[in-house]
Amino acid sequence: MTDFMEMIFEPLRELFMQFKAFLPGLLAMLVILVLGILLAKAIKAILVRFLTAVNFDSWCDRMGFTTLMRKGDLWTKPSVLAGVIVFWLLLIVTLMVGLSALKVAAIDQMVGQFFGYMPRIFSAAIILVIGYVLSGFVSRAVLITAANSGFHYAKLLAETVRTLLAVLILAMVMEQLQIAPSIVLAAFSIIFGGIVIALSIAFGVGGIDAAKRVIERETAEKRAEETKDEIEHI
Amino acid sequence: MSDFYQSGVITTLHQLGKSSLERLESELQGFARTRPIALVLPALYSEFEGPAMPGIVRELAKVKYLNEVVLVLDQASEQEFARVREFMSPVGGEVRIIHNKGKRISEIYETLKRNGLDPGPQGKGRSAWLAYGYVLARAKSDVIALHDCDIVTYSRELLARLCYPVAHPSLDYVFCKGYYSRVSNKMNGRVTRLLVTPLVRSLQQLVGQHGFLMFLDSFRYPLSGEFCMTTDVARTNRIPSDWGLEVGSLAEVYRNYSSRRVCQVDIAATYDHKHQALSADDANKGLMKMTVDICKSMFRTLASEGVVFSDGLFKSLIVTYLRQAEDTLVKYEADATINGLEFDRHEEARAVEAFTHAVALAAQAYMENPMGTPPIPNWNRVKAAIPDIFEMLITAVEADNK
Numbered sequence: 268m269t270d271f272m273e274m275i276f277e278p279l280r281e282l283f284m285q286f287k288a289f290l291p292g293l294l295a296m297l298v299i300l301v302l303g304i305l306l307a308k309a310i311k312a313i314l315v316r317f318l319t320a321v322n323f324d325s326w327c328d329r330m331g332f333t334t335l336m337r338k339g340d341l342w343t344k345p346s347v348l349a350g351v352i353v354f355w356l357l358l359i360v361t362l363m364v365g366l367s368a369l370k371v372a373a374i375d376q377m378v379g380q381f382f383g384y385m386p387r388i389f390s391a392a393i394i395l396v397i398g399y400v401l402s403g404f405v406s407r408a409v410l411i412t413a414a415n416s417g418f419h420y421a422k423l424l425a426e427t428v429r430t431l432l433a434v435l436i437l438a439m440v441m442e443q444l445q446i447a448p449s450i451v452l453a454a455f456s457i458i459f460g461g462i463v464i465a466l467s468i469a470f471g472v473g474g475i476d477a478a479k480r481v482i483e484r485e486t487a488e489k490r491a492e493e494t495k496d497e498i499e500h501i
Numbered sequence: 502m503s504d505f506y507q508s509g510v511i512t513t514l515h516q517l518g519k520s521s522l523e524r525l526e527s528e529l530q531g532f533a534r535t536r537p538i539a540l541v542l543p544a545l546y547s548e549f550e551g552p553a554m555p556g557i558v559r560e561l562a563k564v565k566y567l568n569e570v571v572l573v574l575d576q577a578s579e580q581e582f583a584r585v586r587e588f589m590s591p592v593g594g595e596v597r598i599i600h601n602k603g604k605r606i607s608e609i610y611e612t613l614k615r616n617g618l619d620p621g622p623q624g625k626g627r628s629a630w631l632a633y634g635y636v637l638a639r640a641k642s643d644v645i646a647l648h649d650c651d652i653v654t655y656s657r658e659l660l661a662r663l664c665y666p667v668a669h670p671s672l673d674y675v676f677c678k679g680y681y682s683r684v685s686n687k688m689n690g691r692v693t694r695l696l697v698t699p700l701v702r703s704l705q706q707l708v709g710q711h712g713f714l715m716f717l718d719s720f721r722y723p724l725s726g727e728f729c730m731t732t733d734v735a736r737t738n739r740i741p742s743d744w745g746l747e748v749g750s751l752a753e754v755y756r757n758y759s760s761r762r763v764c765q766v767d768i769a770a771t772y773d774h775k776h777q778a779l780s781a782d783d784a785n786k787g788l789m790k791m792t793v794d795i796c797k798s799m800f801r802t803l804a805s806e807g808v809v810f811s812d813g814l815f816k817s818l819i820v821t822y823l824r825q826a827e828d829t830l831v832k833y834e835a836d837a838t839i840n841g842l843e844f845d846r847h848e849e850a851r852a853v854e855a856f857t858h859a860v861a862l863a864a865q866a867y868m869e870n871p872m873g874t875p876p877i878p879n880w881n882r883v884k885a886a887i888p889d890i891f892e893m894l895i896t897a898v899e900a901d902n903k
Contacts, residue, residue, distance in 0.1 A: 325616050333612060334889035337896045342608045 289369070296365040303361025311354040318346035331403050391443040398436030402429050434458060503767060509719020512674070512764035514666060525661040529566040532668040537568035539642035540660070543628035544650035546577035549588055553651045553774070560657040562591040566664075568642050569595040571635055572650075573628035577602060586902070597898055599631060605897035606631070612893065616886050620877050621742025625649075625726070629746075630877045633735040635898055637880055638891030644668050645735050648679070649726040651775040659727070659768045666764050667729045675734050676754045678720055679727035679768035687843040688833060689776065693724045695849065696792050696856045697748075699825035700799065706821055708808050716755045717799075720765055723751060724795070727768060734758070739876040744791040745798025749876060752802040792856050796863030801873055810871075815864035822860055826853040 318324070327333045327345035341348060359381075367378045410425035418424065438455040442448050470478075503515045529538070540561075548554045561570065570592055574585055582600045589596050600606055601623065609631075613620055620627045629647060636642055646664045659679070666677040683690035701718045705711065717723055724747045730738075737757055741749035754763060780787030804810060830849050837844035867873070883890055 322615075324612075328612055328616055328887045328889075331889050334893050334896070337605075337608075337893050340900060342605050342897075344608075344611070 292369040295368040299365040299368055300361060303365065304358065307354045307357035307361065310357060311350040314353055315346050315350040318349055319344075323349070330400060332399070335399065387443055387445065391440045394436065394439050394443060398432070398439070402432035402436065405429075405432060431459075431462070510715055510760040511719045512761075513721070514662075514677075514764055514766040516662075516767040516770070520658060522658045522661060525658070525665060526564070526566060529661060529664060529668055532670060533566040533568060535670060536643040536668050537641060538566060538644045538646060538664055538668055539569045539571060539636045540567050541629060541632040541636065541645055541647040542570065542572040542650050543575070543625045543632065543647070544572055544585075545575050546581045546585065548650045549585055551651070551653075551775075553653050553655070554588070557650060557652065557655045558589060558591060560655055561660075562593065564657050564660065565593070567594045569597065569636070569639070571597050571599065571632045573599045573601055573632045575601045575623055575628055579603070582901075597635065597902055599628075599635060599898055600901050601628060601631070603897075603901055605901055609890075609894060609897055612887065612890075613883065618878050618883055618886055621874065624742055624746075626740050626742040626746040626877065630740045630742075631894075633732075634880050634883070634891070635894055637732060637736055638895050643732055644729060645732060646729040647727065649774060652772065654769065654771050654773045656769070662766050662768045663727055663729045666766055667731060673762060674764045675731045675758055675762045677729045677763075678722070678751075678765045679725050679729075680720070680722035680765050681725070681767065681769040681772040683722075683772055684840075684842065685771075685773055687845070688837055689773070690722070690724075691849070691852050692788060692792060692795070692856075693722055694833060695826050695829060695853055696859070697723055697795065699829050700796065700822050700860065703818055703821040703825045704799070704803070706825075707814060707817055708803070711803065711806065711808065713752065713755050713802060713806055716760055716763075717748070717751060719760075720751065722765075723747060730754075736880050739879045741794075741798055741874075741876045743798075743874065744794035748795050748798045749802070752798070753876075788852075789855060789859055792859035793863045793866070796860050797866055797873055800863060800867045801871070804867075804871060810864075810867065812868065815861075815868070818864070819857060819861055823853070823857050826856065 323346050324333070324344050327336075333345055336343075336345060336348060343351075363378045363381050366374045406425045406429035409428045410421055413421035413424050434455070438451050441451045503517070505515050505517060507513055532538075542557075544554065561567075570589075572585070572589060574582060577585065577600065579600075582598065582603065586598055589598060610620055620630060632647075633645060636645055644664065644667050646660060646667075648660065648663065652659075663677065663679050666672050666674045683693075688694065698718070701714050705714045705718070708714070726747065728750075734754065734757070738750060738753040740746060740753075777791065778787045780789050783789060800810060827850075830846070830853060833849070834844050834846060836842075887893075
């Protein structure tokens, strides 16, 4: 009978002991989560105020980030969006730290992977932001130069340059995030390679006469120079 | 039928002989191929509940030459906005409704404000300005016509006659203002009859033949809300956001264009719309608010043209205006009598007294703050400050109209 009772209570005791060992970790996680949420909220509020004070929204309006947001159907202020992004980032970090307090091997490994991945996310975000500004700048420069040179399709050319740069930047971002890098690399190489080949063929076929004229002019000039210098100088 | 007398420095296009709407519309269809026409309608939701808007929509449904119709809807909830979209569906061509109180457009206003380009408070001025911006952003029209949405006697001939002078490729007008007689069983249009014209003539008496005063005096109905212009005018003109909208817009046209490129056209034999209460005791509402804003706009425009206003000039102006207005009142009484119209002389005299008070208030406001509320910046300046504003505006309107 005692053995039978022991058989019943033993797993329960074991479960209780495991729970007792797990409880401090759980409590620590909850405390970390609560504190993390409060901290994230405070940081978000401070950040939004700071960004408003330094006219971050106006800067975004001028640089075209606001338009990018609007195209994504985001109709808040850029400073508020930045605050929300930072809030969720901090919340995820808090969740990871909280989960690591549970001391579960599988979770510890996942947390480690997450923190290992963080630098990639940051560098991808930086590439995206700088790339967007740069593509806007280059596209506008192309538009102004082409329009001033009287090029008929200036707008089309500028949009093409912007699209190509956007493809390049997206490929770089995805490569940085290690999202199917081989596929991204292959797709990028095919697209860019294809464009270059298309341009080469187009120029090769359409510009044969122009190229011939350029080469003939060059050789004619050289020949003229060679024949000119027949006098021996003393 | 009217006479054919040309008065003033601008061209007057009269309604002579039998009108032919079919001819006008068929010619406009031809002109619109090379000079596409956009119609801008600044409307309140309440106007859809009254008799005006159903009539306007019925007439617009028959118009074939419009390239796009942009209706700016103010004071409407999301449900009301959806109802208006349904309501406007019989109108052909591309119809876009800008929901002024919607989340997206409100954010556009916020964007403008934080960049120091305040479009001012809610009103016809701001609505019209935003609609011009949208038409410019789409770059699909060369001519913009605008009329009020409270016209209960609307006929599509009004629109055809309004668009014709600017849309016609060889007439070379950049701005055209509509005119009409505001007559029902009595004479309406008190502000034009008893304030603007006598005030302009009083100012001419005091400061001499000034170009702007001559320009303003050339218009038979300077406060009419119906006009048509090229997109270049919409791009360069600044608009006042208060009741000085009509006078302020004329001031901008005077400043930027030769009067030879400006005309007025007789657009309707009868015209009736929402009437405002005089509210003589409260200068912050009704006709009194309107008259104070109009006077301020005139004073500021003249000051910007180099006219020096002093306390003495304003004192003389009030007395001169009162005399001019009283003389005008007598003329209108005779005009009403011969045409068998009702004429409440006491009411008209009360209006003149209230307007005299409004002139004094406007003078006081001008002396205290000569600059006043700046007009809404023109779209060239907005584009310089926020290069992507047009893209943003198109995104907002398209998303609202999905």
